[in-house]
Amino acid sequence: MNKVEINNRKKIALGGGCHWCTEAVFQSLNGVVSVEQGFVASVGLNFTFSEAVIIHYDSALINLKDLIEIHLHTHKSTSNHSFRTKYRSAVYTYCKTQAEEAKQILDDLQKDFNNLLVTKVYPFRSFKPTKEEYVNYYFSNPKKPFCKKFIAPKLKLLLKKFPKKLTSTNLMELVVS
Numbered sequence: 001m002n003k004v005e006i007n008n009r010k011k012i013a014l015g016g017g018c019h020w021c022t023e024a025v026f027q028s029l030n031g032v033v034s035v036e037q038g039f040v041a042s043v044g045l046n047f048t049f050s051e052a053v054i055i056h057y058d059s060a061l062i063n064l065k066d067l068i069e070i071h072l073h074t075h076k077s078t079s080n081h082s083f084r085t086k087y088r089s090a091v092y093t094y095c096k097t098q099a100e101e102a103k104q105i106l107d108d109l110q111k112d113f114n115n116l117l118v119t120k121v122y123p124f125r126s127f128k129p130t131k132e133e134y135v136n137y138y139f140s141n142p143k144k145p146f147c148k149k150f151i152a153p154k155l156k157l158l159l160k161k162f163p164k165k166l167t168s169t170n171l172m173e174l175v176v177s
Contacts, residue, residue: 008060009033012067012102013040013092013124015052016075021151022053024138025074028158030167031061037137038129040092042122049128050088062165064098068105069112070162071119074154078115089117092124099123 016022023037033056039049055067068091071077077089091106093099102121110117129135138151158166 008058010059011054011056012064013052013054014071015040015050015088015090016071016077017087019051019053019130020137021154024151025154025158026053026055028155029062029165031058033058036129037135038127040127041125042092043125046122048085050086054127064101065105066165069109072109073161074157077117077119078113080118089119091121093121094124
């Protein structure tokens with residue numbers, strides 16, 4: 001790996017819905033190097049663990065704005081439902097500069113939604129990985145009822161709304177079968 005590639009590697013943690021769903025969405029994007037599925041905690045009132053993923057990405061291929069925009073469109077980012085403790089709509093940041101950038105991106109993207117975004121920016125505190133049997137859940141189990149009912153529609157949305165951001169040429173075959 002050359003020095004430029006190392007310098008372009010960044011990470012961000014995102015939470016919103018089921019981490020199986022979130023994992024599959026971000027595994028499908030060009031520029032995403034890896035996705036860690038599990039539970040993230042922040043500080044203060046948000047110290048409890050919530051389902052989320054850590055996305056390692058190459059910022060030369062995909063930027064933070066694209067990641068956050070895709071995240072907002074692939075979970076209920078305007079719904080303040082009763083499961084928000086387990087499924088916190090969040091961008092977990094690793095430094096003050098990243099937090100400021102994420103807040104600005106959320107402000108800029110608000111115009112794309114009819115209702116107010118409930119997604120908040122929180123400092124990342126800790127991570128607990130999910131059990132190994134659930135890692136890469138969708139791509140290991142695309143025919144399972146949960147995958148067809150909940151994950152495939154999010155991937156179809158990616159195909160429709162963000163086709164230039166996708167890496168997998170066989171994604172269409174997976175979500176339509």
